[in-house]
Amino acid sequence: MNGSTGIERLDLSTGFDLSDDYDGPLLQVSGLRTEIRLRHATVHAVDGVDFEVMPGETVGIVGESGCGKTMTAISIMRLLPPGGHVVGGSILLQGRDLLTLTEEQMRSVRGDAIGMVFQDPLAALNPTIKIGDQIAEGVLLHRPVSHHQARLRAAEVLDLVGIAQARDRLDDYPHQFSGGMRQRVMIAMALACEPRLLIADEPTTALDVTIQAQILKLIDDLRRQLDMAVILVTHDLGVIAGRADRVVVMYAGRVVETTDTLTLFGNARHPYTEALFNALPEHAASAGGRLRTIPGIPPDLTDPPAACRFAARCPRAQDDCRAIDPPLITERPGHSFACLHPVGDPELIRPTGLKPLRLAEDSPAPTKIKISELDVADKLDSGVPIGRPLVQVANLVKDFPVRHGLFGRQVGAVSAVAGVNLEIIRGQTFGLVGESGCGKTTTGRLIVGLEEPTAGTALIDGIDLFRLRGKDRRRYRRRVQFMFQDPYSSLDPRMRVGAILREPMIIQGVGSPRQQRARVADLLADVGLPHNALDRYPHEFSGGQRQRLGLARALALQPKLIVADEPVSALDVSIQAQVLNRMRDLQSGLGLTYLIISHDLSVIRYMSDLIGVMYLGKLVEVGPAGDVYDHPLHPYTHGLITTIPVADPWSERSKEHQLVAGEPPSAVNPPSGCRFRTRCPLAQEVCAAVEPPLIELRPGGHKVACHFPLEGKVPESIAQKVTEPTAQSVPEPVEGPDPI
Template identity: 55%
Template sequence: MAELLEICDLVTEIRQRHTTVRAVDGVTMSLARGETLGVVGESGCGKTMTALSIVRLLPTGGVIARGSIRLDGEELVGASEARMRAIRGDKIGFVFQDPMTSLNPSKTIGWQIAESMRIHKAASKAVAHKRALEVLDLVQIPAASERLNDYPHQLSGGMRQRVMIAIALANSPELLIADEPTTALDVTIQAQILGLLDELKSTLNMGLILVTHDLGVVAGRADRVMVMYAGRVVESAKTGELFGAMRHPYTFSLFASIPRIGDDRDRVLPSIPGLPPDLANPPSGCRFAERCRFAQDRCHEQDPILAGEAHQFACWFPVDQQIRSVVVTSRERHADRRRGREPLLELKALVKEYDVYAGALRRRVGSVHAVSGIDLTLYQGETIGIVGESGCGKSTLGRMMVGLERPTSGQILYHGEDIANRSSREMRKLRRNFQLMFQDPYASLDPRMRIGAALLEPVKVQHVGSHEAQEARMYTLLDEVGLRHNAVERYPHEFSGGQRQRVGFARALMLEPGLVVADEPVSALDVSIRSQVLNVMRRLQDRYGLTYALISHDLSVVSYLADRIGVMYLGELVELGPADDIFARPAHPYTRGLLRSVPIPDPIIEREKATAGQIIGELPSPLSPPSGCRFHPRCPYASAECATDHPQLRVVSSGHSVSCHHAERVLEDTWELQGLANVASQPRRADASLVAEDSDAR
């Protein structure tokens, strides 16, 4: 069968004033109709640049220096810009990573979908409008006719991503390229989007290229997987074969770095040391050699070529059975961090509402119920994970913990003393005890301020210690988080994402706080960098007795760090209990749905997952939450009682509480989830031995 897409020896360069970066170096690949190819690798490995090369949407200075790209037999390299404009959006659809920056904020959704039809098919306004409605229905947007007149800011993240897919599908393309289509989405919406892409590919017989850094995403969706590193393909095979017998140490290292539900929380997460090489001046030999613990002299001298037929890999010393011995490092086990410890922070009947105004006269039209009656206790030295979809109120709860938001009602007790309504002056003194790790460390650091000044700022504002003591504290923390002392002279833009997150962590610890609220601290990081940051967080917690409130939609991250887990839905706490109990015996349908949506890096498990129990639809508006149980419109267990009677938190086992009328039924049905968890937590196939221990944990 003829291939839909054929790429041969593709070289893409970014030519700058003083240097040339070879972002894609000799990539060869093919894709058939109806096939899904997963392209994985760390940030900067060239996977997105390969996708952009296909549609010739390269950044300033970007050129295709060599190679061939053929779409259905037509050569695209050397094609005129007019011809490429005709192909983009017609034969090739592209789903970008961030829909909010890709959609026009001044145009309605319907106009933006219809635009592609008007340009490529010369469709009339009526025909384009009808097609826009059809593709919105195709991507399963509820009340599609109403959404046509909405603007991007009026839609949720998952809805915006569906709109991006609808735009890409408007002209029934032959090839669809999805670049990190689910990175910033909740696990529930991620599962829906991936399922939708899979269904559309089969229905329309398209070729699909799925670009991602998450091996769990491609495990259940891709027919073949191509692993890229430093601009090159290092391994390529059918999905089942690659996951069953990974041959390149880099592929194994990526796989080993993924925290998974059921993993031993007292062991150090494997991670890949160092960073990918500078592609403006790449090293000789194998580009992964500097980070590979099995590299030998030949690896530094000779560049391995991609060899093999069905399963290709570029390595002089591929992984084999002789070197698959498991080596992991364990910490002292903490069976219960709350044992013998006093409460640090107590939240009692905490409520936060935001008034909503409309019209020229700013008339109040309602309130957003962000947090509704939360009761929660944080103990010294423990980690409590707060999980839930975007919009459930978890970030608002975290901001109230550190005093950045004042509650509408309720109490916040710090060591038994209510601080909810303290004055700004009093809160400034108290705030040194609470610190916040932001989701985006780059946005939270002043780009004009050197790192040294940013680290010293909190202690100078609080007048803590002498200048010499402040600097000593700064350099100690740089050592603790694994950064060199010369980092103090650099600016935020000179660091990688993982390094910036370490800077943010060091800044949070400068005042020696008792509580650190970490709001999605690793959501934007590659899997290996994520493991390094999580190892640092766990190690410093053990050393300084820190209390963490970990806010995340990534349950695998929460499962590694958290001692207890609180599950939030539409401002309410619907389940609370020990992490092991929550993952083994979820008693709320929402918790169970979250767990079933987590992608597991195992093709067999992913493809055997039943759709029953998965959460459908999107979060209702917090402006007018449903009556009774707020989850009942999306709940497979819902009854008439759920629509009228609001369930209260009740104990189902020791330390485990749930707010659900049908908790006993849910507990009886969790055997299927338990089976998946057991498979997922089986001892890893000795992959840990391929990754050097995190340097900070030695």
């Protein structure tokens, strides 16, 4: 291993010694079977999985929510949830079977030979223990070092993953870090003992595109620097395209296809793999069509089909598919798939360029929206026609006080939203994008009345929620619903799904119990969940399934406006396509208006009529979705778009650099003038002196707040103001991004 750390590897007490000269697979998983025993059934979560990882290689595992990819990863670590058991197969690490080790012996492997980055760093990090101590704990467990030496190692790996002033941050707690920084801390913990294998489970799911790119590049750089192998578990095909050497595609607990990345993207052979590609938002956004979806839902793994598990959803399925369980066959070395009637070209050995994806038949036309007999219309409905604004936000400001000391003395304020103006036309979708901490979620919470503004107004149908009282305010809330980003924390863990979905109707006194139960059944069907989900608790669902429950709850009262905060961030592409299509169907059938908050510009482009780009509390660009995406005016918008991972390995691996470097500055003390200037490669002295106004540069309402837009000409009146002397003190000229 890399010896620069000054910490020598120990021989484990189990005799599990990793050799630098081993020339076989680092990890070899064969016939792995994992079951989760529930109260009345057993889930066959992983059923006969085979794959291997070579030293220094990155292997991507992809598939829908509930396909078994995360369960495979935690089976390797032997960190299964209650009721979970590995019941068959082997997991060989340099030829030694991890399944034969005792729990005490396995603790010597975790964190040393194998490190893991978990999907949710806030849940994985102990909120009561300082970051330095959490990292040092693993070093003390696996290395004969003092506490002081372990703390030095913690500072070293924090610096390695890009945490500024690493030694000064050792005594900070997890809540004092941003989402991207917490993910870096998780990576630092996993790398503290320089493992031979790193398992990263959705390491960038909740991160915006700029931080996502930084984290992925960091993992890639560390893999090469430490000669480490990586298993990358993700539903993002763009991430796989740019980072993985080989790909394992899983469906319903099994491997259905595995090959190198270029072959998979250029000549997929399994219909399920092809369907995942077809469901990508970028395939429909440019043409304005519906997203192609995979019909139906994955099989119930408490009673999986005896034949092909994909047959019920496969357009190529024939009678033999419903009678025979297809084995994983190797058509040529390095490319295996389990299908009796494969797609793709059997003669294409090595693709030289990305072929156009074969598009399956178009998704069926949207069915007529089934309006439940439960009618939630009320007398507050003003009947604003399409074409008139439903939402009007004017000079909206929200500052959060920063307090210090025993008595909570205010020492500053976080400028979360700083003078936002926007309108949303009834029946349309406004997409709000930006990095974590830019204020987009706070803006959404202000609009639905979950936060009270410091200044400005947010009107729905001309009504200010905060001026209503009592029964009027409660009834008015039925018209506006919020979809939370984290469905797990927003769903009561003590309530079953049926009770969770009925709760809003019970509170509002809407409908009889029979009508409420009928409405709940409709909601489950709308979001693609089986009827038996009614009796289950939130923790019994995958992350993607919980996201769909959040959507169902938001739809329960048939609101006029839904503010959706990252509505599909945790969903794989196939389920994402179903949810997005359903949201558009509901919008068309019920006249819904959406404010969609997301860091995924592909989703925003597909769903939105207008896009607003936020940076550090301010809107820096607003315009029609196609114009903003295809012809951005602001350097920040351009940086976000160029950083988006795309499902094209040739394009992804040709990207040379990011335009947006580092993380946003503190909102407690934002930069003067243009708030983006500290990270902008085009910044000049005037950017520090004068705040650029949001002005229209293109017909159709395409506005930008920038002194040096990428296209277009600044009006002479504005240019004159820019060049006029100012009485303010002007900071030193900015020559490049501030160091992080």
